Amino acid sequence: MRPLPSPLRRADLDAATSGAKAGAIASVVQVALGWLLDQLLLPPGHDNNIAPRLVDRAAARAGQDTHPLLDWILGSVFHFGYGLGWGALFGLLRRHLPLPSLALGSAMGGAIYLIAFSRAGVGTRTGSEAHPDRRPWQKQVSLLSVAMGYALSVAVVFDRLPGRPLPSIRGRREPLAHLDDPGTARRG
Numbered sequence: 492m493r494p495l496p497s498p499l500r501r502a503d504l505d506a507a508t509s510g511a512k513a514g515a516i517a518s519v520v521q522v523a524l525g526w527l528l529d530q531l532l533l534p535p536g537h538d539n540n541i542a543p544r545l546v547d548r549a550a551a552r553a554g555q556d557t558h559p560l561l562d563w564i565l566g567s568v569f570h571f572g573y574g575l576g577w578g579a580l581f582g583l584l585r586r587h588l589p590l591p592s593l594a595l596g597s598a599m600g601g602a603i604y605l606i607a608f609s610r611a612g613v614g615t616r617t618g619s620e621a622h623p624d625r626r627p628w629q630k631q632v633s634l635l636s637v638a639m640g641y642a643l644s645v646a647v648v649f650d651r652l653p654g655r656p657l658p659s660i661r662g663r664r665e666p667l668a669h670l671d672d673p674g675t676a677r678r679g
Contacts, residue, residue: 502586503583505654506582506586507579507583508579508582509649510581510585510645511575511576512648513578513581513644513645513648513652514574514576514577514645515571515574515575515578516644516648517641517644518571518574518641520640520644521574521640522570524640525539525540525541528633528636528637529633532632532633533630533633534630537627537629539637541566541607541619541620542566542567542569543559543565543566544562545614545617545619546562547562548617550562578649581595581596581642581646581649592647593643593646595646596642596644596645596646596647597643599642599646600638600639600643601638603638603641604634604635608620608634608638610622
């Protein structure tokens with residue numbers, strides 16, 4: 492039988508779980524935003540089907556051909572996996588850092604953009620996205636928008652989840668459900 496997790500570990504697990512939930516929801520928002528930008532902004536020959544293209548290019552670099560359906564399936568798994576992972580990280584950081592959610596979400600969106608789409612980003616290095624110097628301005632705006640849209644959606648959704656962990660206040664961590672109802676707010 493496994494020992495029960497310590498309160499600190501349990502609170503971290505709760506924060507990560509809440510963040511992962513927010514990340515899953517934000518992943519859907521990101522797909523919708525990407526589709527909308529495809530329709531309204533991107534020039535012909537450009538799209539926001541980034542994850543399937545990443546799978547295709549990574550497989551090609553490994554000398555493998557993949558079927559487009561497999562690219563979409565694996566790309567979708569990758570997309571929601573990173574959505575869960577970034578969301579869990581957001582939850583942990585939100586619990587431990589004294590930053591408002593939108594500020595943390597903005598920083599996370601910038602980090603996602605840098606890791607994925609900058610000159611040294613994975614998307615750029617695999618050829619899934621063109622180098623920033625060779626992208627049309629519409630594509631650059633679109634990539635910034637999907638990264639920031641995801642991260643800010645995580646922040647907004649996380650703040651609206653019931654029972655999410657409260658960041659440290661004088662060393663105490665409590666569920667925020669107390670703060671949703673002024674009649675049950677704790678006095679310190």
